[in-house]
Amino acid sequence: MTQVIIMLAVGLIAGIAGAILGLGGGIIITPVLTLAMGINIKYAIGASIIAVIATSSGATIAYLRDNVLNLRVAMFLEIFTTIGAILGAILNGILSPVVLYLIFGLLLIYSGYNMIRKLRAGSEILRRVHPDPIAEKLELNSSYYDKAADKTVDYQVEHVPAGATVMFGAGIASGLLGIGSGAFKVMALDTFMKMPLKPSTSTSNLMMGVTAAASATVYFFNGSIQPLIAVPLALGILVGATMGSRIMQILPSRWIRIIFVPIIFYIGLQMFLKGFGVNI
Protein backbone atom coordinates (compact mmCIF):
# COMPACT_ATOMS: atom_id res chain seq x y z
CA MET A 1 0.00 0.00 0.00
CA THR A 2 2.83 2.43 0.86
CA GLN A 3 4.45 1.53 -2.47
CA VAL A 4 1.24 2.48 -4.27
CA ILE A 5 1.04 5.85 -2.53
CA ILE A 6 4.72 6.56 -3.30
CA MET A 7 4.08 5.65 -6.99
CA LEU A 8 1.11 8.02 -7.17
CA ALA A 9 3.15 10.83 -5.56
CA VAL A 10 6.22 10.24 -7.74
CA GLY A 11 3.94 10.19 -10.78
CA LEU A 12 2.28 13.44 -9.78
CA ILE A 13 5.61 15.26 -9.39
CA ALA A 14 7.14 13.70 -12.52
CA GLY A 15 4.00 14.60 -14.49
CA ILE A 16 4.07 18.26 -13.44
CA ALA A 17 7.81 18.59 -14.14
CA GLY A 18 7.65 16.62 -17.40
CA ALA A 19 4.78 18.67 -18.80
CA ILE A 20 6.53 21.96 -18.01
CA LEU A 21 9.98 20.96 -19.32
CA GLY A 22 9.01 18.71 -22.24
CA LEU A 23 10.81 15.73 -20.70
CA GLY A 24 9.55 12.21 -20.15
CA GLY A 25 10.27 12.20 -16.44
CA GLY A 26 12.68 9.28 -16.71
CA ILE A 27 15.38 11.17 -14.80
CA ILE A 28 13.00 11.44 -11.83
CA ILE A 29 11.34 8.04 -12.10
CA THR A 30 14.22 5.66 -12.88
CA PRO A 31 16.42 6.65 -9.89
CA VAL A 32 13.46 6.68 -7.48
CA LEU A 33 12.37 3.21 -8.60
CA THR A 34 15.83 1.62 -8.75
CA LEU A 35 17.79 3.39 -6.00
CA ALA A 36 15.12 4.37 -3.48
CA MET A 37 12.72 1.46 -3.91
CA GLY A 38 15.07 -1.28 -5.07
CA ILE A 39 12.98 -2.20 -8.12
CA ASN A 40 14.70 -4.20 -10.88
CA ILE A 41 16.07 -1.93 -13.64
CA LYS A 42 14.09 -3.91 -16.26
CA TYR A 43 10.77 -3.00 -14.61
CA ALA A 44 11.99 0.54 -13.99
CA ILE A 45 12.62 1.00 -17.72
CA GLY A 46 9.21 -0.50 -18.52
CA ALA A 47 7.56 1.88 -16.05
CA SER A 48 9.59 4.75 -17.45
CA ILE A 49 8.37 4.21 -21.02
CA ILE A 50 4.76 4.19 -19.77
CA ALA A 51 5.59 7.39 -17.87
CA VAL A 52 6.74 9.07 -21.10
CA ILE A 53 3.47 8.23 -22.84
CA ALA A 54 1.34 9.28 -19.86
CA THR A 55 3.16 12.63 -19.57
CA SER A 56 2.85 13.22 -23.30
CA SER A 57 -0.85 12.35 -23.51
CA GLY A 58 -1.76 14.21 -20.32
CA ALA A 59 0.04 17.39 -21.36
CA THR A 60 -0.73 17.44 -25.08
CA ILE A 61 -4.50 17.83 -24.65
CA ALA A 62 -4.06 21.29 -23.11
CA TYR A 63 -1.21 22.29 -25.43
CA LEU A 64 -3.22 21.39 -28.54
CA ARG A 65 -6.31 23.20 -27.29
CA ASP A 66 -4.39 26.33 -26.33
CA ASN A 67 -2.33 26.30 -29.54
CA VAL A 68 1.04 26.35 -27.76
CA LEU A 69 2.64 23.51 -29.67
CA ASN A 70 3.58 23.42 -33.35
CA LEU A 71 1.82 20.43 -34.94
CA ARG A 72 3.57 20.82 -38.31
CA VAL A 73 7.04 20.88 -36.77
CA ALA A 74 6.11 17.87 -34.62
CA MET A 75 4.83 15.74 -37.48
CA PHE A 76 7.60 16.64 -39.91
CA LEU A 77 10.34 15.84 -37.38
CA GLU A 78 8.50 12.75 -36.14
CA ILE A 79 9.43 11.08 -39.46
CA PHE A 80 13.11 11.34 -38.46
CA THR A 81 12.72 10.25 -34.83
CA THR A 82 10.58 7.20 -35.63
CA ILE A 83 12.89 6.03 -38.43
CA GLY A 84 15.82 6.63 -36.09
CA ALA A 85 14.13 4.66 -33.32
CA ILE A 86 13.54 1.66 -35.60
CA LEU A 87 17.14 1.83 -36.86
CA GLY A 88 18.38 2.06 -33.27
CA ALA A 89 16.45 -1.05 -32.32
CA ILE A 90 17.84 -2.92 -35.35
CA LEU A 91 21.42 -1.72 -34.74
CA ASN A 92 21.29 -2.86 -31.13
CA GLY A 93 24.45 -4.92 -30.66
CA ILE A 94 26.07 -3.64 -33.86
CA LEU A 95 26.57 0.04 -33.07
CA SER A 96 28.65 0.90 -30.01
CA PRO A 97 26.58 2.76 -27.43
CA VAL A 98 29.77 4.38 -26.08
CA VAL A 99 30.04 6.73 -29.06
CA LEU A 100 26.40 7.72 -28.72
CA TYR A 101 26.77 8.41 -25.01
CA LEU A 102 29.76 10.66 -25.67
CA ILE A 103 28.18 12.53 -28.59
CA PHE A 104 24.86 13.12 -26.87
CA GLY A 105 26.44 13.92 -23.53
CA LEU A 106 28.52 16.64 -25.19
CA LEU A 107 25.55 17.92 -27.21
CA LEU A 108 23.47 18.31 -24.06
CA ILE A 109 26.27 20.13 -22.24
CA TYR A 110 26.61 22.45 -25.25
CA SER A 111 22.87 22.98 -25.16
CA GLY A 112 23.01 23.83 -21.45
CA TYR A 113 25.77 26.36 -22.14
CA ASN A 114 23.66 27.83 -24.93
CA MET A 115 20.71 28.16 -22.57
CA ILE A 116 22.83 30.05 -20.06
CA ARG A 117 23.87 32.41 -22.84
CA LYS A 118 20.21 32.99 -23.66
CA LEU A 119 19.49 33.67 -19.98
CA ARG A 120 22.37 36.16 -19.83
CA ALA A 121 21.07 37.89 -22.94
CA GLY A 122 18.03 38.83 -20.87
CA SER A 123 14.61 38.92 -22.46
CA GLU A 124 13.33 36.03 -24.56
CA ILE A 125 12.47 38.37 -27.43
CA LEU A 126 13.00 36.58 -30.70
CA ARG A 127 15.49 37.98 -33.05
CA ARG A 128 14.11 38.40 -36.52
CA VAL A 129 16.26 36.10 -38.54
CA HIS A 130 16.78 35.52 -42.22
CA PRO A 131 13.73 33.66 -43.42
CA ASP A 132 14.65 30.03 -43.85
CA PRO A 133 13.52 28.73 -47.27
CA ILE A 134 12.92 25.17 -46.04
CA ALA A 135 10.89 26.37 -43.07
CA GLU A 136 8.82 28.53 -45.38
CA LYS A 137 8.22 25.75 -47.83
CA LEU A 138 7.11 23.43 -45.02
CA GLU A 139 5.05 26.22 -43.42
CA LEU A 140 6.80 25.69 -40.09
CA ASN A 141 6.80 29.34 -38.99
CA SER A 142 4.02 29.97 -36.55
CA SER A 143 2.86 31.85 -33.49
CA TYR A 144 1.63 31.02 -30.02
CA TYR A 145 -0.23 32.86 -27.31
CA ASP A 146 1.93 33.37 -24.24
CA LYS A 147 -0.33 33.52 -21.19
CA ALA A 148 2.47 34.76 -18.92
CA ALA A 149 3.34 37.68 -21.18
CA ASP A 150 -0.30 38.09 -22.28
CA LYS A 151 0.54 38.42 -25.96
CA THR A 152 0.78 36.48 -29.18
CA VAL A 153 4.37 35.67 -30.11
CA ASP A 154 5.26 35.15 -33.78
CA TYR A 155 8.31 33.06 -34.41
CA GLN A 156 10.36 31.61 -37.25
CA VAL A 157 12.02 28.25 -37.49
CA GLU A 158 15.63 27.97 -38.68
CA HIS A 159 18.15 25.29 -39.56
CA VAL A 160 15.61 22.60 -40.40
CA PRO A 161 18.24 20.08 -41.68
CA ALA A 162 20.31 20.41 -38.46
CA GLY A 163 17.18 19.96 -36.34
CA ALA A 164 16.13 16.94 -38.38
CA THR A 165 19.61 15.40 -38.00
CA VAL A 166 19.55 15.81 -34.22
CA MET A 167 16.05 14.32 -34.14
CA PHE A 168 17.23 11.35 -36.22
CA GLY A 169 20.14 10.83 -33.81
CA ALA A 170 17.81 11.22 -30.84
CA GLY A 171 15.60 8.52 -32.36
CA ILE A 172 18.58 6.16 -32.76
CA ALA A 173 19.67 6.89 -29.19
CA SER A 174 16.23 6.20 -27.76
CA GLY A 175 15.85 3.00 -29.79
CA LEU A 176 19.36 1.79 -28.93
CA LEU A 177 19.80 2.99 -25.37
CA GLY A 178 16.17 2.90 -24.29
CA ILE A 179 16.45 6.40 -22.91
CA GLY A 180 13.81 9.07 -23.03
CA SER A 181 14.48 11.58 -25.73
CA GLY A 182 12.69 14.65 -24.36
CA ALA A 183 15.91 16.50 -23.54
CA PHE A 184 17.24 15.92 -27.09
CA LYS A 185 13.97 17.07 -28.63
CA VAL A 186 13.91 20.30 -26.65
CA MET A 187 17.57 20.77 -27.59
CA ALA A 188 16.87 20.28 -31.32
CA LEU A 189 13.93 22.68 -31.27
CA ASP A 190 15.30 25.35 -28.94
CA THR A 191 19.08 25.29 -29.53
CA PHE A 192 19.24 24.25 -33.18
CA MET A 193 15.97 25.37 -34.75
CA LYS A 194 15.70 28.55 -32.64
CA MET A 195 12.10 28.03 -31.60
CA PRO A 196 10.91 29.83 -28.44
CA LEU A 197 11.06 27.73 -25.28
CA LYS A 198 7.33 27.19 -24.70
CA PRO A 199 6.52 25.87 -28.19
CA SER A 200 9.74 23.80 -27.90
CA THR A 201 8.82 22.01 -24.66
CA SER A 202 5.17 21.51 -25.64
CA THR A 203 6.09 20.22 -29.12
CA SER A 204 8.64 17.90 -27.49
CA ASN A 205 5.85 16.67 -25.22
CA LEU A 206 3.66 15.72 -28.18
CA MET A 207 6.52 14.08 -30.07
CA MET A 208 7.99 11.99 -27.25
CA GLY A 209 4.69 10.13 -26.80
CA VAL A 210 4.63 9.16 -30.47
CA THR A 211 8.28 8.00 -30.41
CA ALA A 212 7.76 6.08 -27.17
CA ALA A 213 4.63 4.34 -28.51
CA ALA A 214 6.84 2.68 -31.14
CA SER A 215 9.04 1.01 -28.51
CA ALA A 216 6.40 0.62 -25.79
CA THR A 217 4.78 -2.40 -27.43
CA VAL A 218 8.12 -4.22 -27.29
CA TYR A 219 8.30 -3.67 -23.55
CA PHE A 220 4.61 -4.46 -23.15
CA PHE A 221 4.95 -7.94 -24.67
CA ASN A 222 8.34 -8.88 -23.16
CA GLY A 223 7.12 -8.59 -19.59
CA SER A 224 8.97 -5.40 -18.63
CA ILE A 225 5.75 -3.66 -17.68
CA GLN A 226 4.50 -4.57 -14.22
CA PRO A 227 0.91 -3.34 -13.80
CA LEU A 228 1.29 -2.74 -10.07
CA ILE A 229 4.19 -0.35 -10.70
CA ALA A 230 3.09 1.19 -13.98
CA VAL A 231 -0.61 1.77 -13.25
CA PRO A 232 -0.35 3.91 -10.08
CA LEU A 233 2.55 5.76 -11.68
CA ALA A 234 0.57 6.43 -14.87
CA LEU A 235 -2.49 7.61 -12.96
CA GLY A 236 -0.38 10.01 -10.89
CA ILE A 237 1.34 11.30 -14.02
CA LEU A 238 -1.89 11.89 -15.94
CA VAL A 239 -3.12 14.15 -13.13
CA GLY A 240 0.31 15.80 -12.74
CA ALA A 241 0.79 16.42 -16.46
CA THR A 242 -2.66 17.98 -16.76
CA MET A 243 -1.74 20.36 -13.93
CA GLY A 244 1.75 20.94 -15.35
CA SER A 245 0.42 21.90 -18.78
CA ARG A 246 -1.62 24.67 -17.16
CA ILE A 247 1.21 25.84 -14.88
CA MET A 248 3.70 25.98 -17.79
CA GLN A 249 1.56 28.45 -19.72
CA ILE A 250 1.45 30.99 -16.89
CA LEU A 251 5.15 30.62 -16.03
CA PRO A 252 7.52 33.15 -17.64
CA SER A 253 9.80 31.41 -20.18
CA ARG A 254 12.82 32.64 -18.24
CA TRP A 255 11.84 30.65 -15.16
CA ILE A 256 11.35 27.51 -17.21
CA ARG A 257 14.82 27.99 -18.68
CA ILE A 258 16.32 28.50 -15.20
CA ILE A 259 14.81 25.16 -14.08
CA PHE A 260 15.94 23.53 -17.31
CA VAL A 261 19.64 24.45 -17.22
CA PRO A 262 20.80 22.35 -14.22
CA ILE A 263 18.70 19.39 -15.42
CA ILE A 264 20.13 19.42 -18.94
CA PHE A 265 23.69 19.75 -17.53
CA TYR A 266 23.02 16.83 -15.21
CA ILE A 267 21.69 14.56 -17.97
CA GLY A 268 24.54 15.61 -20.28
CA LEU A 269 27.24 14.93 -17.71
CA GLN A 270 25.60 11.63 -16.73
CA MET A 271 25.58 10.44 -20.35
CA PHE A 272 29.10 11.63 -21.05
CA LEU A 273 30.47 9.80 -17.99
CA LYS A 274 28.43 6.72 -18.85
CA GLY A 275 30.42 6.63 -22.11
CA PHE A 276 33.50 6.09 -19.94
CA GLY A 277 31.70 3.51 -17.84
CA VAL A 278 31.13 5.80 -14.86
CA ASN A 279 27.66 5.86 -13.36
CA ILE A 280 26.49 8.83 -11.32
Next chain:
Amino acid sequence: MDNKDAKNAEEEKISKEMAQVEIMIGQILRIGVIISAVIMLIGFIAYGIQGSTGLPSHGAVTITAIATGLLSFKSGSVMMLGLFCLILTPVLRVVVSIYAFYVEKDSLYVWITSAVLVILLFALFIGHS
Protein backbone atom coordinates in the same frame (compact mmCIF):
# COMPACT_ATOMS: atom_id res chain seq x y z
CA MET B 1 -17.82 44.86 -53.07
CA ASP B 2 -20.17 41.88 -53.10
CA ASN B 3 -17.28 39.80 -54.26
CA LYS B 4 -15.14 40.86 -51.30
CA ASP B 5 -17.95 40.16 -48.85
CA ALA B 6 -18.38 36.70 -50.29
CA LYS B 7 -14.67 36.08 -49.94
CA ASN B 8 -14.69 37.21 -46.30
CA ALA B 9 -17.70 35.05 -45.57
CA GLU B 10 -15.90 32.11 -47.14
CA GLU B 11 -12.78 32.70 -45.03
CA GLU B 12 -14.86 33.04 -41.91
CA LYS B 13 -16.60 29.79 -42.70
CA ILE B 14 -13.26 27.98 -43.12
CA SER B 15 -11.79 29.34 -39.89
CA LYS B 16 -14.97 28.40 -38.05
CA GLU B 17 -14.73 24.93 -39.51
CA MET B 18 -11.09 24.66 -38.43
CA ALA B 19 -11.91 25.81 -34.90
CA GLN B 20 -14.59 23.13 -34.75
CA VAL B 21 -12.16 20.49 -35.97
CA GLU B 22 -9.61 21.52 -33.32
CA ILE B 23 -12.25 21.30 -30.60
CA MET B 24 -13.27 17.88 -31.89
CA ILE B 25 -9.66 16.64 -31.93
CA GLY B 26 -9.16 17.83 -28.37
CA GLN B 27 -12.29 15.96 -27.32
CA ILE B 28 -11.32 12.71 -29.06
CA LEU B 29 -7.88 12.79 -27.44
CA ARG B 30 -9.37 13.58 -24.04
CA ILE B 31 -11.85 10.70 -24.38
CA GLY B 32 -8.98 8.34 -25.33
CA VAL B 33 -6.93 9.32 -22.29
CA ILE B 34 -9.95 9.20 -19.95
CA ILE B 35 -10.96 5.74 -21.20
CA SER B 36 -7.48 4.33 -20.52
CA ALA B 37 -7.35 6.03 -17.11
CA VAL B 38 -10.78 4.66 -16.15
CA ILE B 39 -9.84 1.10 -17.21
CA MET B 40 -6.59 1.33 -15.20
CA LEU B 41 -8.51 2.67 -12.19
CA ILE B 42 -11.09 -0.14 -12.38
CA GLY B 43 -8.30 -2.74 -12.56
CA PHE B 44 -6.54 -1.06 -9.67
CA ILE B 45 -9.65 -1.08 -7.45
CA ALA B 46 -10.30 -4.71 -8.47
CA TYR B 47 -6.77 -5.53 -7.34
CA GLY B 48 -7.56 -4.02 -3.95
CA ILE B 49 -10.59 -6.33 -3.70
CA GLN B 50 -9.11 -9.49 -5.28
CA GLY B 51 -5.71 -9.16 -3.58
CA SER B 52 -3.78 -10.54 -6.56
CA THR B 53 -3.24 -9.67 -10.21
CA GLY B 54 -3.95 -13.14 -11.58
CA LEU B 55 -0.91 -12.72 -13.89
CA PRO B 56 2.44 -14.49 -13.66
CA SER B 57 4.85 -12.13 -11.88
CA HIS B 58 7.69 -12.81 -14.34
CA GLY B 59 8.15 -13.38 -18.04
CA ALA B 60 6.40 -12.33 -21.19
CA VAL B 61 2.79 -11.24 -21.24
CA THR B 62 0.83 -12.84 -24.05
CA ILE B 63 -2.37 -11.52 -25.55
CA THR B 64 -4.06 -14.81 -24.72
CA ALA B 65 -3.07 -14.56 -21.05
CA ILE B 66 -4.53 -11.07 -20.86
CA ALA B 67 -7.66 -12.08 -22.80
CA THR B 68 -8.41 -15.09 -20.57
CA GLY B 69 -7.75 -12.93 -17.51
CA LEU B 70 -10.19 -10.33 -18.83
CA LEU B 71 -12.93 -12.95 -19.29
CA SER B 72 -12.75 -13.77 -15.58
CA PHE B 73 -12.19 -10.10 -14.67
CA LYS B 74 -8.70 -10.61 -13.21
CA SER B 75 -7.37 -7.28 -11.95
CA GLY B 76 -3.93 -7.64 -13.57
CA SER B 77 -5.42 -8.17 -17.02
CA VAL B 78 -7.75 -5.18 -16.64
CA MET B 79 -4.77 -3.00 -15.65
CA MET B 80 -2.75 -4.30 -18.63
CA LEU B 81 -5.67 -3.48 -20.95
CA GLY B 82 -5.71 0.06 -19.54
CA LEU B 83 -1.95 0.40 -20.10
CA PHE B 84 -2.31 -0.89 -23.65
CA CYS B 85 -5.01 1.71 -24.36
CA LEU B 86 -2.66 4.36 -22.95
CA ILE B 87 0.11 3.19 -25.31
CA LEU B 88 -2.30 3.61 -28.23
CA THR B 89 -3.24 7.23 -27.36
CA PRO B 90 -0.24 8.76 -29.24
CA VAL B 91 -1.17 6.65 -32.29
CA LEU B 92 -4.70 8.05 -32.03
CA ARG B 93 -3.17 11.54 -31.97
CA VAL B 94 -1.41 10.91 -35.28
CA VAL B 95 -4.55 9.48 -36.91
CA VAL B 96 -6.67 12.44 -35.81
CA SER B 97 -3.99 14.88 -37.02
CA ILE B 98 -4.20 13.39 -40.51
CA TYR B 99 -7.91 14.15 -40.53
CA ALA B 100 -7.27 17.69 -39.22
CA PHE B 101 -4.79 18.45 -42.02
CA TYR B 102 -7.24 16.96 -44.52
CA VAL B 103 -9.99 19.32 -43.35
CA GLU B 104 -7.55 22.22 -43.52
CA LYS B 105 -6.85 21.12 -47.13
CA ASP B 106 -3.14 20.88 -46.33
CA SER B 107 -2.24 17.97 -48.59
CA LEU B 108 1.54 18.22 -47.92
CA TYR B 109 0.93 17.53 -44.24
CA VAL B 110 -1.67 14.87 -44.92
CA TRP B 111 1.21 13.04 -46.66
CA ILE B 112 3.81 13.79 -43.98
CA THR B 113 1.53 12.70 -41.14
CA SER B 114 0.43 9.59 -43.04
CA ALA B 115 4.11 8.69 -43.46
CA VAL B 116 4.56 9.00 -39.68
CA LEU B 117 1.58 6.71 -39.15
CA VAL B 118 2.95 4.09 -41.56
CA ILE B 119 6.40 4.14 -39.88
CA LEU B 120 4.74 3.91 -36.47
CA LEU B 121 2.58 0.94 -37.48
CA PHE B 122 5.68 -0.72 -38.96
CA ALA B 123 7.45 -0.20 -35.60
CA LEU B 124 4.47 -1.65 -33.72
CA PHE B 125 4.56 -4.65 -36.04
CA ILE B 126 8.31 -5.18 -35.49
CA GLY B 127 7.78 -4.86 -31.76
CA HIS B 128 5.19 -7.56 -31.75
CA SER B 129 7.09 -10.12 -33.79
